[in-house]
Amino acid sequence: MTDQTTPTSRFALFEQSWRRKARDQGSPIERLAMPSVLYPAISRPDPMFSGPDFLFVSRKGGKLYVSDLLVDRPHPVVADLARVAERFYSANTEQDRDRRPKYTPGGVIVAPDRPTADFLVRKADRSEDAGTLASSLMLADALPASSRFVVLTEALARKFFLPAALDEDSLEDWMEAFGMRRTRTFANLRSLLLMVYRGPGGLDAQDRHLPDAEPNMGSVSRPAAVSESYLMGASRGRSLEGQCSQFSTVTSITNRWDFLVNSDPLGRRAAELDGRVFTAQSGISPTTLQVTSPFVAREGKAIIALPQHRPVGPRDLSDTLTVEEIAVSPDGTTEIRINHRSAHVVAGGQPVQFIAAPFMPSYMGAPGKKWTARESEGTVTAPVRQVPLAITLAGAPTAPVAAAA
Incomplete structure (x- = not known):
C-alpha cells in the first residue's frame, strides 16, 4: 500500500497509518510481539535429534535450487525433489514395537517470496519423485502461518509494518528497510529469517542462529505446531476419512493462530477495531x-x-x-x-x-458409522469407523439402501 492509495475500511486506514509511522521512523515497526513463524514441534521428539533442516529454495532460469541454511557457506544445487521430500517429512527414529515411536519434527522449507513458493509447488506436483510433497505444501500453505513452509516476505509482513512506499512482496525492499544491501546473500536471508522467529515463545533478541531446539512455547502455540507436524505426515493419506481429518486439523490450527494474533500484546491494536x-x-x-x-x-x-x-x-x-x-x-x-x-x-x-474464549478443539475422531454399503452374505452392513459425528450425519442415507442381489 502506498500513499497514493485512499483506503476506505478501518483496517486499511489502520494499516496505512502504521506504515506511515514506520516510514517516518525510518525502519519497520513490530506488528506482533510473538514470532510470526512457530517452531515445528511434535509431541514426542527424539532426544538425540539436533534440530530441523532449514532448506532455502530459489529459482533461476526456470530451474529450482535448494540450499542448506544451517551450513556455514550454503551452496545452491539443482533441487532433487525426492531428497527434498525425504528431508521435509518427519521420520520415525525408534523401531521398538513395544514402545510408542519417537519422531523428528521434519524439515522447514523457506521460499523467499510468493512466486518462488508457487513455482516449488508446481514443480513438486508434476514430479513423480516428489511423492505427496505438493499436497503437503498446499496444506501448509492453507494455514495462516505455517511452521513448515515459510514464505519469507509474508512472514515478515505478519511480524512488521513495512515503511510506506516499499513493497511487502519484495524481499529486496525488506532488506533495504532493515538497512541491508539489496542483495540476496545468505547472511541477509538468515538475518531476516531470525527476525520472524523472535518474540515470546521463540528466539531471544540476542540469538544469532536458527532455532535448533524447541523454545519455551505457550499452551496455545505449541499444540498448533504439534498439530501441523502430524498434519504434514497425514497429508500423504488420500482416503475420505483422512481428508476430513486434515480439514479438521487445519481448522483447529487456524483457530489457535487467530487467537494468538488477536490476544498478542501488539496484535490487539488491530483486533480492537x-x-x-x-x-x-x-x-x-x-x-x-x-x-x-x-x-x-x-x-x-x-x-x-x-x-x-x-x-x-x-x-x-x-x-x-x-x-x-x-x-x-x-x-x-x-x-x-x-x-x-x-x-x-x-x-x-x-x-x-x-x-x-477461543474454540480450539484438537481432532481426535469419534466412533461412528461410515455409510458405505458392502456385500456380506446378501446383506448390507455399516462397518464401524472412527469418524467425527458431523461427518457421520452428513453421510447418512436419506432412504433405505437395497441389499445387493
Whole structure:
C-alpha cells in the first residue's frame, strides 16, 4: 500500500497509518510481539535429534535450487525433489514395537517470496519423485502461518509494518528497510529469517542462529505446531476419512493462530477495531461490566481478561468469565453481566481488555458409522469407523439402501 492509495475500511486506514509511522521512523515497526513463524514441534521428539533442516529454495532460469541454511557457506544445487521430500517429512527414529515411536519434527522449507513458493509447488506436483510433497505444501500453505513452509516476505509482513512506499512482496525492499544491501546473500536471508522467529515463545533478541531446539512455547502455540507436524505426515493419506481429518486439523490450527494474533500484546491494536478485543470496566455492581466500544461477546459464552503486557498464559485461559446477560442502560452504555464467580477477575475498577474464549478443539475422531454399503452374505452392513459425528450425519442415507442381489 502506498500513499497514493485512499483506503476506505478501518483496517486499511489502520494499516496505512502504521506504515506511515514506520516510514517516518525510518525502519519497520513490530506488528506482533510473538514470532510470526512457530517452531515445528511434535509431541514426542527424539532426544538425540539436533534440530530441523532449514532448506532455502530459489529459482533461476526456470530451474529450482535448494540450499542448506544451517551450513556455514550454503551452496545452491539443482533441487532433487525426492531428497527434498525425504528431508521435509518427519521420520520415525525408534523401531521398538513395544514402545510408542519417537519422531523428528521434519524439515522447514523457506521460499523467499510468493512466486518462488508457487513455482516449488508446481514443480513438486508434476514430479513423480516428489511423492505427496505438493499436497503437503498446499496444506501448509492453507494455514495462516505455517511452521513448515515459510514464505519469507509474508512472514515478515505478519511480524512488521513495512515503511510506506516499499513493497511487502519484495524481499529486496525488506532488506533495504532493515538497512541491508539489496542483495540476496545468505547472511541477509538468515538475518531476516531470525527476525520472524523472535518474540515470546521463540528466539531471544540476542540469538544469532536458527532455532535448533524447541523454545519455551505457550499452551496455545505449541499444540498448533504439534498439530501441523502430524498434519504434514497425514497429508500423504488420500482416503475420505483422512481428508476430513486434515480439514479438521487445519481448522483447529487456524483457530489457535487467530487467537494468538488477536490476544498478542501488539496484535490487539488491530483486533480492537472490530471488537474482537474490547475494553470494559466494573459497572454499578461487581458482576457488571460497562463497555463503550465495539465488542464481540455472546450470552452464555465465556470471555477472557487479557494481561496487559504479556501473552495469554494457562492461568488466563482457565480464569474465564461467563456472560450471563447483555443489556443497554438508560444512558446508552452497554452493560455485560457476568457470573458472580468470575467477578474477582475485574475487581479494582480499572479498565481491562477482554477477548472471547477461543474454540480450539484438537481432532481426535469419534466412533461412528461410515455409510458405505458392502456385500456380506446378501446383506448390507455399516462397518464401524472412527469418524467425527458431523461427518457421520452428513453421510447418512436419506432412504433405505437395497441389499445387493
